Amino acid sequence: MKKLSLFIFLTISLYAHPHYFLDSSLEVSNENIKNIWKFDRLNSKILMFDFDKNKNKILDEEEKIEFLNSHFFKLKQNNYNIFLANEETEFNIEPKNVDLVFDKKRLSIVFDIPFHLSSDTTICTMDEKIMLAYKLDKLNTNYKTDIQKSEYDYCIGVLK
Template sequence: MHLKRQAIMMASAMAATFATVGPANVHPHVFAEARLEVILSPDHQSVKALRHVWRFDDLFSSTVMMEFDKNSDLKLDDKELKEVADTVHASLAEFNYFQLVTVDGKDEAMNPPPQLMANFDNDQLIILFESEPKAPTRLAGKIDIGVYDPTFYTAIDFTEDANLQVAGLPSTCTSKVVRPNPDEALAANQKTLTDAFFNDPTGTDMSKIFATKLELNCKPEG
């Protein structure tokens, strides 16, 4: 399969442990371990940026290596790595780079990252990028931040809670990692789930209910 198509499908499953959630007939084909760091503004009153790092499984990484290693030297030089990064950047654009950012349950618009960086470490593909909210995301109410794949093709897993980080939260805020139970998530969203989700979940946007998230809860000062 050509990587351009595989990268497009990759833009559909980076959500956190989708190997074990969702309808039984849906299985991820690409796997990645993720880290996500929330960067706050200098005054610590809003979210300034999200910093993502994704480490892909050996099989997908070897596919990338074979397709982009033009001189067959079993490594990717800077030019080849840039081509990988540019391909993934373009392919993930229509999926908002798998980002989940909501404020009190409403989607928060994000600017596309200006670029992605690609590298190889221990024969595994690493993708890094940073994105910013289109408007300042004030630390108020409940803010959920994570990644999810609307097509269930790729599973991005935060293997440890420590891989979802935020530093410098004001005293009015608390943070916790939320890992939804699949059965409970389905039951809680039963009224909003349509037949389309159960017949073809890859054609809906409801996979976000299964995503592992960093949840920030912030109260007004005073």
């Protein structure tokens, strides 16, 4: 019975923690929110092994497309794990200028969210399945902000 209880506990624990840890950097301006999600070194190495088919340590266009279709564009169903709202509206995320960068042994997803900052706005990361953990690494903006962080996500209030 003890072994069964331990097995159930460990199985539940495996599903209750993130599989990928991302250092997140944001640049918030009046017309755009630039995002950089940087994978840790271990996951970067595993992902490069999986997607760099010709093993040249560069993700070619076809490899980038395969990666983005497998790991990024699937997030659309959860609004790319981003909650973006001002006082009147919650916005759908439509990423632009999406790219992958492999630099200093770390893989990053870089993308923009075109957004006109017209009033106080909230930007949060939230993964309902807890597959991705977002650590706010850098925030660059000229606006006053209020930041709340947890182990797996963050929320930023941007005050206009």
